[in-house]
Amino acid sequence: MTPLHPRRNLGDLGHILLLFMFGIIAGSCGSNSNDDDGKITLTIFHWMERDRALWEEKVVAPFEREHPNIDVRLETAPYGLYVSKVMTSIASGARVADLMFAEDWFGQELIHRSYARNIMPMARRDLALEDFFQDAFQEWRGVAQKPDELFGFPTSVGLTVLFYNKDMFDEAGISYPDTHWTYEDLVRVGKQLTVDRDSNGVPEQWGLHLDVHYTGLETVIYSQGGRVLSPDLSRAILTEPATLDAFVFVKDIFWKYRIAPLSTSIITPWEPFLARKAAMNLIGSHGSMNLVGTDIRWDLAMPPKGKDGRRFSRRFSMAFMIPENSDHPDEAWELLAWILTRSSAGTIDRQYLGMMPTYLPNIRSRAWLDSEPRYDRQTIVALAEHHSLPLYTPGWQEWRDNTLTPDLSRFIRGEVPVEEFARNAEERINAVLERTLAESGAEP
Amino acid sequence: MKRRLFKAVEPYLYLLPTIIGLLLFSAGSVIATFFVSFTRWPIVTAPKWIGLGNYQAIIQSDLFWRVFWNTLYFVVLAVPLSVSASLAAAVLVNRGVRGVRFFRTVYFLPVVSSMVAVALVWSYMYNPEYGMLNFLLSVIGMQGPAWLSDARWAMPAMVIVTVWKGLGYSMVIFLAGLQNIPEELYEAAALDGAGPSRRFWRVTFPLLSPTLFFVLVITLINSFQVFEQTYVLTRGGPGNATLTLSYHIYENAFSFFRMGYAAAVSYVLFAFTFVITLIQFKLQHRWVFYG
Numbered sequence: 189m190t191p192l193h194p195r196r197n198l199g200d201l202g203h204i205l206l207l208f209m210f211g212i213i214a215g216s217c218g219s220n221s222n223d224d225d226g227k228i229t230l231t232i233f234h235w236m237e238r239d240r241a242l243w244e245e246k247v248v249a250p251f252e253r254e255h256p257n258i259d260v261r262l263e264t265a266p267y268g269l270y271v272s273k274v275m276t277s278i279a280s281g282a283r284v285a286d287l288m289f290a291e292d293w294f295g296q297e298l299i300h301r302s303y304a305r306n307i308m309p310m311a312r313r314d315l316a317l318e319d320f321f322q323d324a325f326q327e328w329r330g331v332a333q334k335p336d337e338l339f340g341f342p343t344s345v346g347l348t349v350l351f352y353n354k355d356m357f358d359e360a361g362i363s364y365p366d367t368h369w370t371y372e373d374l375v376r377v378g379k380q381l382t383v384d385r386d387s388n389g390v391p392e393q394w395g396l397h398l399d400v401h402y403t404g405l406e407t408v409i410y411s412q413g414g415r416v417l418s419p420d421l422s423r424a425i426l427t428e429p430a431t432l433d434a435f436v437f438v439k440d441i442f443w444k445y446r447i448a449p450l451s452t453s454i455i456t457p458w459e460p461f462l463a464r465k466a467a468m469n470l471i472g473s474h475g476s477m478n479l480v481g482t483d484i485r486w487d488l489a490m491p492p493k494g495k496d497g498r499r500f501s502r503r504f505s506m507a508f509m510i511p512e513n514s515d516h517p518d519e520a521w522e523l524l525a526w527i528l529t530r531s532s533a534g535t536i537d538r539q540y541l542g543m544m545p546t547y548l549p550n551i552r553s554r555a556w557l558d559s560e561p562r563y564d565r566q567t568i569v570a571l572a573e574h575h576s577l578p579l580y581t582p583g584w585q586e587w588r589d590n591t592l593t594p595d596l597s598r599f600i601r602g603e604v605p606v607e608e609f610a611r612n613a614e615e616r617i618n619a620v621l622e623r624t625l626a627e628s629g630a631e632p
Numbered sequence: 633m634k635r636r637l638f639k640a641v642e643p644y645l646y647l648l649p650t651i652i653g654l655l656l657f658s659a660g661s662v663i664a665t666f667f668v669s670f671t672r673w674p675i676v677t678a679p680k681w682i683g684l685g686n687y688q689a690i691i692q693s694d695l696f697w698r699v700f701w702n703t704l705y706f707v708v709l710a711v712p713l714s715v716s717a718s719l720a721a722a723v724l725v726n727r728g729v730r731g732v733r734f735f736r737t738v739y740f741l742p743v744v745s746s747m748v749a750v751a752l753v754w755s756y757m758y759n760p761e762y763g764m765l766n767f768l769l770s771v772i773g774m775q776g777p778a779w780l781s782d783a784r785w786a787m788p789a790m791v792i793v794t795v796w797k798g799l800g801y802s803m804v805i806f807l808a809g810l811q812n813i814p815e816e817l818y819e820a821a822a823l824d825g826a827g828p829s830r831r832f833w834r835v836t837f838p839l840l841s842p843t844l845f846f847v848l849v850i851t852l853i854n855s856f857q858v859f860e861q862t863y864v865l866t867r868g869g870p871g872n873a874t875l876t877l878s879y880h881i882y883e884n885a886f887s888f889f890r891m892g893y894a895a896a897v898s899y900v901l902f903a904f905t906f907v908i909t910l911i912q913f914k915l916q917h918r919w920v921f922y923g
Contacts, residue, residue: 275889278676279675298676301674301676301677450781585887585888586890589867589883589887590695590872590888594872595871601870627672
């Protein structure tokens with residue numbers, strides 16, 4: 189038996205490791221095309237990691253059975269990293285996917301920069317468009333709003349709704365919010381449900397939580413007769429008297445009526461409601477997924493009626509897009525059409541909890557209306573059909589995060605008067621909008 | 633001959649993967665970022681050369697200067713606190729008292745914890761209504777602030793988390809430095825009548841100054857790059873009060889699709905950090921004692 193020589197053996201091991209590393213490098217530089225066996229591989233990119241098994245079972249497997257020439261590969265990224273992952277892939281010149289999911293704000297950026305394919309011709313050819321909630325197409329047509337263009341097919345829409353904790357209402361002997369509620373009712377009941385037991389000026393229970401960063405704010409502003417953007421969504425308009433009054437009303441919710449906590453972090457807008465510290469929450473309906481698994485008895489109602497009895501609910505939507513650089517756009521469309529029309533109502537509900545599917549046969553089905561968790565799904569449908577308000581522009585994330593949210597925060601904290609806040613924010617939002625629109629030469 | 637040649641080349645072959653990695657993912661990125669900073673690049677479309685356009689935009693941007701001063705404010709608060717707290721902790725755990733190993737471990741635990749998890753737990757502790765901090769303050773009759781949603785307190789709140797999280801790392805480095813100081817010097821100083829305070833300033837501090845210099849440089853660079861705390865605790869709010877340069881870069885690159893502008897801000901941050909570090913190195917001969 190040859191005695192082991194430590195140095196020689198270490199050297200051999202080193203050579204093996206070297207070969208192994210070069211192998212890895214060489215392997216990673218190779219092509220990963222799967223089309224060699226004549227089959228087409230389609231990639232779906234999505235952020236719903238928790239529903240991966242559901243997708244595999246309810247979408248990928250049945251589609252592949254019906255289309256033996258197509259393999260579907262599901263790629264997911266956590267929601268918080270989704271946009272970064274897509275952008276880094278695009279920056280590297282890689283093809284992100286054949287079908288990619290996007291929220292409306294992100295969709296605007298991709299459409300605006302001609303990243304997505306126009307799928308309207310295929311949609312008109314293969315789908316009965318009257319079976320879909322077509323209002324939501326608006327967000328996916330791009331700035332030019334041409335009726336023969338559609339750059340993402342919306343699968344679901346969310347609305348701003350008023351969530352309420354039934355136990356808190358029952359304990360106070362107050363009727364649940366209904367369709368007759370006005371903002372005066374919201375303030376009145378909010379005061380009744382705000383409880384400061386030890387009278388130290390810090391209520392243990394608040395009547396309301398208001399999300400001023402996004403969906404809640406715009407819903408209140410428009411309901412109060414104000415507005416944030418011009419009708420063609422090309423400019424910010426914050427300085428009109430009705431809008432100024434609406435901003436003052438928002439501030440009053442925190443300081444004058446004292447029915448909502450001001451201290452909620454932008455990152456955890458659901459915290460007070462989940463901790464049973466707020467009886468109502470005016471926020472996007474997709475947030476209902478936060479309530480799954482809790483023992484809170486809850487339901488949702490329409491946002492109150494505003495001035496002149498008008499009601500608005502900020503709408504947001506999610507869609508599938510086919511990138512321009514997809515190798516298989518026709519097959520990708522085939523898969524998308526399958527997802528839109530063949531996915532079961534239960535599957536759709538699990539995937540987009542709190543949102544209304546855009547495929548109308550689904551929202552009329554008992555399977556969707558009676559899905560768990562039970563809540564007033566008809567309210568979502570009625571809001572979408574009659575009161576929904578889409579607000580989107582390219583650069584929306586920038587002007588919201590860098591301008592509207594911080595400026596509003598300073599106004600609500602009393603650091604600047606409403607006129608100054610509105611004037612500055614309007615000017616800065618318009619600078620972002622002008623720059624963003626000019627970058628691509630797009631005209632509204 | 634072949635064998636000798638192979639022996640000469642062999643070490644470099646082992647180093648090659650690391651060198652390739654460094655060139656591709658570090659040096660390559662740094663150089664690429666420099667060129668990107670002269671372009672308008674919304675990522676989805678091709679970059680367009682705009683010369684110094686991004687740098688001009690930076691100079692003219694009120695928001696950039698706000699972010700710059702925020703970052704400076706963070707550094708001015710975090711660096712002295714972090715360095716002095718970790719030095720104090722190192723001096724404490726350097727004593728031969730019972731249970732010292734336990735305390736060393738406890739102080740080091742935050743270092744090996746995920747910043748995201750740490751920041752999340754702190755965000756609950758900072759909650760003004762039911763957070764632990766304000767509860768403790770109420771026990772002694774004080775009303776705590778709305779830590780993360782009050783513009784005056786949000787930055788100090790971030791600094792507290794940063795100091796707490798980084799304390800153990802610097803403490804270990806200081807501890808190594810302290811344990812390298814020969815015991816005889818303390819004995820000699822004690823024989824000469826030096827008390828604890830005098831021994832610290834006349835023996836410990838000079839001999840620890842190279843370690844202190846290292847910790848100072850590293851803490852300063854890390855503080856200029858503060859990101860996770862902003863991301864998890866405040867997202868730059870309230871009212872941009874905690875928006876720091878690294879988060880500003882991230883937002884512009886991956887949320888606002890202004891990669892060129894973000895690259896330019898990266899270089900401004902790099903230049904500023906470089907100059908400050910250079911000044912530190914230039915001034916070190918005045919107070920760093922290498923024995």
